[in-house]
Amino acid sequence: MIPNPPRHSPRPPVAALFAIAMAILACNTPPARGEEAAASAPAPASAASSAESAHARSHAETMRRTHLVRLQEHLEKPEDDLRRTCRFESDIATLPPEGVVALTFDDGPEPGHTEQILAVLARHQVPATFFLIAEKAKAHPELVAQARALPGAVIGNHSWSHPNFHDIPVAEQSGEVDRADALLHADLGTAPLFRYPYGNSSCETNELVHTKGYRIVGWHVDSCDWAFDGPNGLSAAEALSCGVLPAYRRDFLGHVVASVRAHRGGVVLMHETQHISVDNLDALIVKLQAEGYKFSTPAAPEYAASLR
Numbered sequence: 001m002i003p004n005p006p007r008h009s010p011r012p013p014v015a016a017l018f019a020i021a022m023a024i025l026a027c028n029t030p031p032a033r034g035e036e037a038a039a040s041a042p043a044p045a046s047a048a049s050s051a052e053s054a055h056a057r058s059h060a061e062t063m064r065r066t067h068l069v070r071l072q073e074h075l076e077k078p079e080d081d082l083r084r085t086c087r088f089e090s091d092i093a094t095l096p097p098e099g100v101v102a103l104t105f106d107d108g109p110e111p112g113h114t115e116q117i118l119a120v121l122a123r124h125q126v127p128a129t130f131f132l133i134a135e136k137a138k139a140h141p142e143l144v145a146q147a148r149a150l151p152g153a154v155i156g157n158h159s160w161s162h163p164n165f166h167d168i169p170v171a172e173q174s175g176e177v178d179r180a181d182a183l184l185h186a187d188l189g190t191a192p193l194f195r196y197p198y199g200n201s202s203c204e205t206n207e208l209v210h211t212k213g214y215r216i217v218g219w220h221v222d223s224c225d226w227a228f229d230g231p232n233g234l235s236a237a238e239a240l241s242c243g244v245l246p247a248y249r250r251d252f253l254g255h256v257v258a259s260v261r262a263h264r265g266g267v268v269l270m271h272e273t274q275h276i277s278v279d280n281l282d283a284l285i286v287k288l289q290a291e292g293y294k295f296s297t298p299a300a301p302e303y304a305a306s307l308r
Ligand SMILES: [Zn+2]
Pocket: 106, 107, 158, 162, 196, 197, 198
């Protein structure tokens, strides 16, 4: 049975959070949690794991920065301006099909993680969508083939090299889309899906991808898997930006499940690069299935109203 919570986002009203957020931003927080984590982390076992954890940390830092910029813009700029410039359109405003969850994994393929994710999905016969960074797909074609072989799997375009589209000119944005499209074309199917890196959109690229036949996929549930990695849980600003309730600031699984419940389904954003998503995937699927949720992909007709 699907529980019956109120059908609204778990995020508290923006106005009520304004003062807290401004205080946070005025202090120029968050503290450098990534650095604290690095300092207190146990010594890496090998050069490979050291490189991997350094990569994960730098990814988390970039995610943290882009989230804080987004939060700041939401607080400082009129919503009409943000809407007119198509700036942050990845938070899906429409409700998902009731009781249906679409797991999505960004930023892969990721050697070591992709295989584990696919094994868990296959064991539970759950479909998923993989928004690939084409540059990485080119380096790991065998992982792309494995992902495609998962029954019900969908491959999506997540740009060539994952820049922040708000930091690059429009011509470069279209180059990123086109180059990824050229490499992934055969994997994308006849109704291709696109997801913006960091969810940072522009009107011009919206138009471009629509011309190319893409539909744009955001998310209902942001797992913020990158933020749960430190020993202290999420900072206040991260929790605010990610819609993580205070009770779940140290509880990744609890946050994702609560957010799915609040939406009664939805597109869930996770990252192949983040081990916390890999490590919790089995438990997440078991928990959601036990609560009666079914799994699908944003490409399914029932999700049409959630895409742009
Ligand atoms: Zn990404």
